[in-house]
Amino acid sequence: MISIIQTYKVMLLQSLGQTLLLTLLSLIFAFIIGLIFGLMNVSKSKILNCIGTIYVDGIRGVPLIVLAYFIYFGIPAAVKAIGFTDFKLTALVAGTISLSMNAGAYMAEIFRAGIQSVDKGQMEAARSLGLSYGKSMRKVILPQAIRTMIPSIINQFIISLKDTSILSVIGFPELTKAGNIIVGNTFKALQVWGIVAVMYMVVIITLSRVAKRIERRINVGKLEAN
Known part of the structure; x- marks a missing residue:
């Protein structure tokens, strides 16, 4: 095991960096998507409610691997069919889109629940002061x-981090893809999978501890406010 780490440590660290990069990019876009559709889901407009529900239910109903295949292979094929023969998506772009859409659907529910957890009197008080909706x-x-949503957002970051392993199927050089390559070279x-598992565990446990610490601080803040 030590010899594998010494030989492939650069590849493993680079692939871990790619995994974290993809996760961070996806979470940024997922935050925006989740905010938009979360607001739609709490809107008084039935049309916006319908659009938000269709997106959330539709994306959550499709496995991430199918979504990744659709975006990486399906969209370029459709674009080429209409005459744009040079169109191509990189694995990073396709992976970011896939993971962002997937995580965005779950973030929308986090936003919806977070907004609805705020006392309705807060909105009524703001409107009575003359503020628009x-x-x-x-x-x-x-x-x-x-x-109140910060712990849930961090948990979604952890889930998205683990979901990046699925994107090895489209050739994105993340940690699981690197593991496959190293296994092919070393047999x-x-x-190899023990090393990869430990690397995932270190990152995920660290993020989990951060989430718990933030949650404790939020709970202490609520108690002090009361």
Whole structure:
């Protein structure tokens, strides 16, 4: 095992960096997607509610691997069919889109639950002061909601980090893909996957501890406020 680490440590660290990069990019876009569709789901407009529900249910109903195949292979094939023969998506772009859409659907539910957890009186008080619905949501409701959503957002980051392993099927050079390459070179599956598992565990346990610490601070803040 030590010889594998010494020989392939650069590849393993680079692939871990690619995994974290993909996860971070995806979470940024997923945050935006989740905010948009989360607001749609709490809107009083039935049309917006319908659009938000269709997106969330539709994306959550499709396995991530199928979504990745559709975006990486299906979309370029469709674009080429209409005459754009040079169109191609890189594994990073396709992986970011796939993971962002998938995580965005779950983030939308996090936003919906977070917004609905804020007392309705807060919105009524803001509106009574003359603020529009949009300003009330932006300046009063969302700051309170996001504070309570931080642990859930970090948990979604952890889930997305683990989901990056699925994107090895489209050739993205993340940690699982590197593990497959090293196993093919060394034929030492037990040792290699043990190393990969430990690397995932270190990152995920660290993030889990961060999430728990933030959650404790939020709970202490709520008690002090009360």
